[in-house]
Amino acid sequence: MTCDFSRELEKQYSCKPEEANSFSESRPQPSTGVLLGRSSDHGDSVEIVDSVPLFHSQIGLLPPLEIALIMIEEFYGEKGLSIVGYFHANERYDDFEIAAVAKNIGDHITQYFPQAALLLLDNQKLEALPNGRDRSPVVQLYIKDASRSWKLVGSEGGNQLTIKEPSGNIVLLDYLASEKWKDIVDFDDHLDNISKDWLNSELFQ
Amino acid sequence: MVSKTEEEQVNRLESQVENGGGGEWEYLCLVRKLKLRRSYNVLKYGFSILNDPKKRSALGPEEWTLYEQVAVAAMDTQRLDMAKDYVKVLQEKFPESKRVGRLEALLLEAMGLWEEAEKAYSSLLEDNELDPVIHKRRVAMAKAQGNISGAIEWLNKYLEIFMADNDAWRELAEIYVSLQMYKQAAFCYEELILSQPTIPLYHLAYADVLYTLGGLENLHMAKKYYASTIDLTGGKHTRALFGICLSTSAIDQLTKGRNKDDKENSQLASLSATALGKDYKQRAPNKVSLLASTLKA
Numbered sequence: 354m355t356c357d358f359s360r361e362l363e364k365q366y367s368c369k370p371e372e373a374n375s376f377s378e379s380r381p382q383p384s385t386g387v388l389l390g391r392s393s394d395h396g397d398s399v400e401i402v403d404s405v406p407l408f409h410s411q412i413g414l415l416p417p418l419e420i421a422l423i424m425i426e427e428f429y430g431e432k433g434l435s436i437v438g439y440f441h442a443n444e445r446y447d448d449f450e451i452a453a454v455a456k457n458i459g460d461h462i463t464q465y466f467p468q469a470a471l472l473l474l475d476n477q478k479l480e481a482l483p484n485g486r487d488r489s490p491v492v493q494l495y496i497k498d499a500s501r502s503w504k505l506v507g508s509e510g511g512n513q514l515t516i517k518e519p520s521g522n523i524v525l526l527d528y529l530a531s532e533k534w535k536d537i538v539d540f541d542d543h544l545d546n547i548s549k550d551w552l553n554s555e556l557f558q
Numbered sequence: 559m560v561s562k563t564e565e566e567q568v569n570r571l572e573s574q575v576e577n578g579g580g581g582e583w584e585y586l587c588l589v590r591k592l593k594l595r596r597s598y599n600v601l602k603y604g605f606s607i608l609n610d611p612k613k614r615s616a617l618g619p620e621e622w623t624l625y626e627q628v629a630v631a632a633m634d635t636q637r638l639d640m641a642k643d644y645v646k647v648l649q650e651k652f653p654e655s656k657r658v659g660r661l662e663a664l665l666l667e668a669m670g671l672w673e674e675a676e677k678a679y680s681s682l683l684e685d686n687e688l689d690p691v692i693h694k695r696r697v698a699m700a701k702a703q704g705n706i707s708g709a710i711e712w713l714n715k716y717l718e719i720f721m722a723d724n725d726a727w728r729e730l731a732e733i734y735v736s737l738q739m740y741k742q743a744a745f746c747y748e749e750l751i752l753s754q755p756t757i758p759l760y761h762l763a764y765a766d767v768l769y770t771l772g773g774l775e776n777l778h779m780a781k782k783y784y785a786s787t788i789d790l791t792g793g794k795h796t797r798a799l800f801g802i803c804l805s806t807s808a809i810d811q812l813t814k815g816r817n818k819d820d821k822e823n824s825q826l827a828s829l830s831a832t833a834l835g836k837d838y839k840q841r842a843p844n845k846v847s848l849l850a851s852t853l854k855a
Contacts, residue, residue: 411736416765416769419804424849427848445704457738544796547796547837547845
């Protein structure tokens, strides 16, 4: 399932609903992940096709990050995809700030992919999902503007985040209800036990 | 810190209870002894015991300990209604108790009433300045309110009194890392390694921080500590093996062949790579070729 966001002039980012799910709100630590995708042919939209959950602890440390990024690039490079963004979910429910660490990782990714996106999980929206019929994405999109700082993207204006699949949030709710998040393997889990697969290929068919 | 066998024991009991095989009380005692945080289950199983008058009276004086344990679990899972009930029971049984006083303050915390909780803790501290639990709650409250610098301040004050509390040093180190204050984090890990030199976790974390700090000297030290981690863990520690590969490669890049330790470096790197390759072959065979290309990069 891919979400497609289109826009005339600026970049658009598409997003898979599973990503928001991968980084569950139930983990009492921050959750992070990497977004994979590609630029469209005209270069006016970026499609996010997949994601890999990275870490849930000590995200400020370089070595596991470097290993993860290299491995993920190697794997997806063969499929014609590259790292196009970074996902972050804060530890605290009401924390809407992007940690310096997240910005640094985002900066690092923009060195290789200038239109990189930074997605921040909106914990409150995620929690409100079962109650409302909100179809908008439960993440906030940040991109780097001309002043090289990360700016939040609103619903009007240049960049937009859209979900291709309208029932994306319903799928997400379903995953939450079935507690699929308990089984997700992230890179931290893999490094602790390499028989655990960070591709989670069986989990999301 | 919990050992692997202890963790397995708890998990075994947990699945036993889940499958209707009984053992709730053993599970609750073990969780309490090991200070684990399994609040959903503690609440579920504890509630089932406390709600049944027969089971409750079978506990004897331990009943009150269970009330305390389940009250805390209720607060952790935001079941404040249940927490209030249990705290009330304890208040009626032990009206002047400091221990119950602490629980009341904890409840205020759980309800988000930070000022009241802070007042409660301060007054409890007046009577007992050296209560580590209260000091730690202060740190936790600061963290929960997003006041990280406050948390650091309280934690440092706590460590001035209780400098042997290794968990606190670890907590402080992790806070520093999250704020990218790597030098300070390194200091904490140095304290930890001094006090418990045979715990590989500290060597690994120290190495990670040194690598993140960067610079030739730090990279050399990082390499040393990755090596000691591998030493202490019998040679199979994935993160440490990767760490060796990363640090030797970074050192190579910085010294560009001017280094006379080059040979030793590349030997170390290839040993680690081989060890990783073997491990991946055994446990993650579908990733072996990916590992190979990763190590080359």
